[in-house]
Each structure stands twice: as structure tokens, then as C-alpha cells.
Amino acid sequence: MVSTREAHLRHARHYYAVLADLQDASDAGEAQLASALAQFDASWGQIQRSQHWASSRLTHDQVAAALCNAYAGVGIPLVDLRFGVEVVMPWLQAGLQAAEQLGHLQGVSVHLTHLGVAALRIGAYQHAITCLERAMQIGQELGVEADDPTNQGNLGIAYANLGNYPKAIRSYEAAIALCQRRNDIRGEAIWSGNLANISNDTGQFDRAITTYTRAVALSRQSSHRQNEANHLGNLGNVYLQIGAYQDAIQCHEEAISIGRELGDRQTLAHHTGNLGVAHFELGQHDVAQRYYGEALHLAREAYDRRVEAKQLGNLGNLMLVKGRLDESMVYYTQALEIMRTIGYQLGEATQLGNMALVLRKQGLIAEARTYYQQALDISRRLGDQQNEAIWLGGIGDLLAEQDQHEQALAYYEQSLEISKRVGLVRLQGSFSFNLGLSLAALERHKEMLVAFEQSRTCFQQSSAFQQLAHVEQLLEYIREALRQNGSAHN
Numbered sequence: 001m002v003s004t005r006e007a008h009l010r011h012a013r014h015y016y017a018v019l020a021d022l023q024d025a026s027d028a029g030e031a032q033l034a035s036a037l038a039q040f041d042a043s044w045g046q047i048q049r050s051q052h053w054a055s056s057r058l059t060h061d062q063v064a065a066a067l068c069n070a071y072a073g074v075g076i077p078l079v080d081l082r083f084g085v086e087v088v089m090p091w092l093q094a095g096l097q098a099a100e101q102l103g104h105l106q107g108v109s110v111h112l113t114h115l116g117v118a119a120l121r122i123g124a125y126q127h128a129i130t131c132l133e134r135a136m137q138i139g140q141e142l143g144v145e146a147d148d149p150t151n152q153g154n155l156g157i158a159y160a161n162l163g164n165y166p167k168a169i170r171s172y173e174a175a176i177a178l179c180q181r182r183n184d185i186r187g188e189a190i191w192s193g194n195l196a197n198i199s200n201d202t203g204q205f206d207r208a209i210t211t212y213t214r215a216v217a218l219s220r221q222s223s224h225r226q227n228e229a230n231h232l233g234n235l236g237n238v239y240l241q242i243g244a245y246q247d248a249i250q251c252h253e254e255a256i257s258i259g260r261e262l263g264d265r266q267t268l269a270h271h272t273g274n275l276g277v278a279h280f281e282l283g284q285h286d287v288a289q290r291y292y293g294e295a296l297h298l299a300r301e302a303y304d305r306r307v308e309a310k311q312l313g314n315l316g317n318l319m320l321v322k323g324r325l326d327e328s329m330v331y332y333t334q335a336l337e338i339m340r341t342i343g344y345q346l347g348e349a350t351q352l353g354n355m356a357l358v359l360r361k362q363g364l365i366a367e368a369r370t371y372y373q374q375a376l377d378i379s380r381r382l383g384d385q386q387n388e389a390i391w392l393g394g395i396g397d398l399l400a401e402q403d404q405h406e407q408a409l410a411y412y413e414q415s416l417e418i419s420k421r422v423g424l425v426r427l428q429g430s431f432s433f434n435l436g437l438s439l440a441a442l443e444r445h446k447e448m449l450v451a452f453e454q455s456r457t458c459f460q461q462s463s464a465f466q467q468l469a470h471v472e473q474l475l476e477y478i479r480e481a482l483r484q485n486g487s488a489h490n
Contacts, residue, residue, distance in 0.1 A: 005061075012050035012067055019047050019075035026078055037303075040078050047075075055094035058101060069098040069107050076114065081303050084342035085118050092118060109138040113151060120157055123346035123382045128158040149175035149184070153191045161346075163385035163422040165198050172198075186227065189218035193231050200238050201386070203425035203462030208238050226267060229258040233271050240278055241426075242463045248278045265302035269295045273311050280318060289318055309338035309347055316354055320361075329358050346387070349378040353391055360398060368398055386427070389418040393431055396438075405438040412438065426467075429458030433471055449478065 002010075022043070026036035040047075051071045057064035072095020080088045092115045099107030116131035132155045139148070156171030172195040179187035196211035212235040219228035236251030252275040259267035276291030292314045299308040316331035332354045339347035356371035376391040378384075396411030412435040419427040436451035452475050459468035 008053050009063065009067075011046070012054050012064075015043065015047045015050040016067060016071060016074070018043055019071075019078070023075045023078050036078070037082070040082065044082070051091060051094075055091075055098075058094065058098045062102070065098040065101050069095050069102060069104060069111075071095065072098070072111055072114075073107070084305065085122050086341075086343040089115065089118050089343075105138055105142055109135045109142070112138070113154075116151070116154060116158075120154060120161075122343040123161070123384065125158040125161045126383055129155060132158065149178035149182075149187055149191065152178065153187075153194060156191070156194060160194070160198055160201070162383045163418075165202065165423055168198060169195065185218050185222040186224050189215045189222060189224065189227055189231065192218060193227075193234060196234065200234070200241070202423040205238055205242050205463050209235065212238065225258050225262055226264065229255040229262075229267050229271060232258075233274055236274060236278070240281055243465055245278055245282050249275065252278060265298045266304045266307065269298035269302055269304060269307045269311070272298060273307065273314060276311075276314060280314075280321075285318060285322065289315070292318065305338050305342050306344060306347065309335040309342075309344075309351075312338070313347075313351060313354060316358075320354075320358060325358050325362055329355060332358065345378050345382055346384060349375040349382075349384070349387055349391070352378070353387075353394060356394060356398075360401070365398065365402065369395065372398065385418050385422050386424055389415040389422075389424070389427060389431070392418070393427075393434065396431075396434060400434070400438050400441075403441070405441045408438045409435065409442075425458050426462035426464050429455045429462060429464060429467060429471075432458060433467070445482070449475075452478070 019040075022036045022040050025032045025039075051068070054064045054068040054071060058068045059065075072092050076088055076091065079091065092111050096108060096111040096115065099105075099111055112131045112135035116128045116135060119125070119128035119131060132151050136151050136155075139151070152171050153175035156168045156175065159165075159171060160168035172191050175191040176188055176195070179185075179191065192211055193215040196208045196215060199205070199208035199211060212231050215231040216228055216235065219225075219231055232251045232255040236248040236255070239245070239248035239251060252271050255271040256268060256275065259265075259271060272291050273295035276288045276295060279285075279291060280288035292311050296308060296311040296315070299305075299311055312331045312335035316328045316335065319325070319328035319331060332351050336348060336351035336355070339345075339351055352371045352375040356368045356375065359365075359368035359371060372391050372394045376388060376395070379387040379391060392411045393415040396408045396415065399405070399408035399411065412431050416428060416431040416435060419425075419431060432451045432455035436448045436455060439445075439448035439451055452471055456468060456471045456475065459465075459471060
């Protein structure tokens, strides 16, 4: 007679094999994906029970531990696609524990790498660093993948998101050097693009354009069309920031063309949304809304919940500008629910901040303060200094709007200190400008002028020409008023 343990083991092995076959089918191309997902959905309850049985016994059953280790190595992309990182991470953690118990160091390294990538996706950057550095250390001890640039590059992503740009640059440059040594043109293009992201984030737009353009050329050289589309999209986003809207539109249209050529709905959704942003910045709101709606539909077809949430957020931004505040809040709320479902805390904080802005406009000050504080708490927990500065600035704006300028100054000064430390020049310009407005309200004119001058310098350095024109016009008006005031006293 078959024992209960043996029956469970046979069941778990069978559904492990089912999951492996479904993953192979889904990897065969988009034509097979829908069928694989349908079969996966039908089998999910049994797959989940089997993995849970193995993970519940891993500490005292070596066979179950080996199976738990195996589950963490197969089917993860399918599980991720359907249920997101919140379901994937416990599988990987159980696999890591099993591999450690079995003394399978190669498995430990692999699971740590995957956990690091998953942590990146939910914005848990410090945890990502811990996982990736340990995976790299084990790899070096084993003498395998010692020159693999992927973990080095992913480490750079974590450091960049924490605002530690010097360490991020070193990691990206190390990844690029490793790719060059291996003649890995595709990898060199990827990490060059990430290096360009730092130039973009710190307002070094000329350098960003140069590096993104090189990444596009390397992607074309390696015939990697999807990476080419990604770098074109990033290049388009830089053009957006410097007001070169037609160049931005051209880049995004090229990226969309590649997405159509590949039949890749995720690429199409992402870049169609970016094209909508370009038209939004041009004030072509109806065109932007059409692209956002199209991108939302594509994201849902591709089961890409993060891009789906981003488009809902974009639609919320559009309704906000149109003054349709209730509709804006509906879109932001839907985006927030998705971000929480997939465990993407960075996106959760963004939507909370967006909702705070709607509440401000509705005059619901206490509620707005609560939402800003929730966004701030998440950003601080993640070590996300850029958004920490933004939410502090938002609270400062809220206080300034209530004529509580002394309190507003404290928040603006914190925002300014963080943006200076991280090297976010354009944000420095915005916070210096807002600081100047509160100083003006307090009639602290000398300090006000210093703040506005700092704002002008930052906007000039970051090619924020619209903001630069505004602050220069204000400075000219202030100086003329001070001159007239002086003449009247004489």
C-alpha cells in the first residue's frame, strides 16, 4: 500500500513536471502563451498545493527539500506573470532554504540572484543588494560566472535607486568592462543604457543623449530589437525633459514600430504610453488620452500589470490637468490597488502622492497630508531618496498653501538637502524656487533672492528652459520692484 508521504510525493513530482512543460510551451512564443496560461490556470491549485507540501517538509525530508529547490528553478516566469512577485518570492525563499540545507551552493547562488531581481522589482533595494552581493561572493568561491556582468549590473540598479550614484556608476562600468572583455555587445548596450539613466536622473542630459545613442547603436549591432526599442524610448524621455518634443515623438514612434515588428504587446504598451506622455507635454490632451487608452488595452492583453497601473496613473494625471478631480482619483485608486497587489512599493508611493495632490486641490488638507506621509514613509523605508525629497516638498507646498510658511521652510530645506546630496539638479531648482516663495511671504528678501538665484542656476544646468524663463522673469520683476522701492525712499 502506498504511504501518505509517497502519494504526496508522486503528486508533487507530477505537477512539477506539468509546470516545467507549461513553462517550455510559454517560452516557445506568444502563439503558445495563451494556451499555456489557460492550462496553467486550470492546474494552479494542484501546482500550488504540491509546492506548499514540499516547502512544508524541507527541514526534515531531503527528497522534499530537493523538490522544493527544483520548484524554485522552474515555472517562475509563469507564476510571476499570473500572480506577481508576492507569490514568486516565497517560492524563491523556500528554494533558497532548501538549497542551503542540501549544501547545493550553485542553487543557493541562483536563488539569491533571482531573489535580488525580484527585490529590485518591488523596490526593496537594500534587500536586493544583500542578495546579489552574496550570490556574487558564492559564485567567486565556486569559480563559476566570475566574469558574469548581470549581477554586477543589477547591483548598479539597486544602488542607483537608492541614490548612491557613485557605487551605481562603478557597478555599471564594471558590468560594461566585463561585457567588452567577453565581446558581449548586447550586454554592453544594456548596461550603457543604465549608465545613461544616471546622467538623465542627475540632469546631465547631453551625456545621457550621447550614451543612449551609443546604446541604440550597440543594440542594432547585436540585432537585439527589443533592447533597441527600450533605449530609443529612454532617449525619447530625455528629449521630453529638455522640451525637444518632436525628437521625443520620433524616438517613441520608432520604438512602437519595433514592438509591432516583434509582435510584442509589452513593448507596444510601454512605448505607446510614452508617446502619450509626449503629446500630453505638448498640450495635446485628447491625443494623449487616446494613446494612454491604447497602451492600457495592450498592457492588459500582455498581462503586464505594472504597465497597466502606469497607464491608469497617466490617465489620472490627464484628468487632473483637465480639472476632473473625481475621475482622476478613480484612476489613481485603481493604479494603487494594482501596485499593492503586485507588491511594487515604489509605484504604491507614487500613486499615494498623486492622490494627495488631488485631495489638495479638493481642499481636503488633512487627508492630503496623510497620503503624503504614507508615500514618504514608503520611500524612506525603501531608501528611495529622490521620492523622499519629492514628498517632503509636497508637504511643504501643502503648508505654504495654508500660509504656514515657517513650517514649509523646514520641509523645503530637507528636500533641498536630499536633492543636493543625491545630485538631482532639476529638483534642486524646484525646491529652491519654492523656498524663495515662502521666504518672500515672510519678507526675508535677501534670503529670497539667494534662493531664486540658486533656482535659476539649477534650471540652467539641467536645461529646464521653461522653468528657467519663469524664474528669470520673476527675478527681473523683483529687482525692478526693489529699485523702485529704493527710489521712493530716496
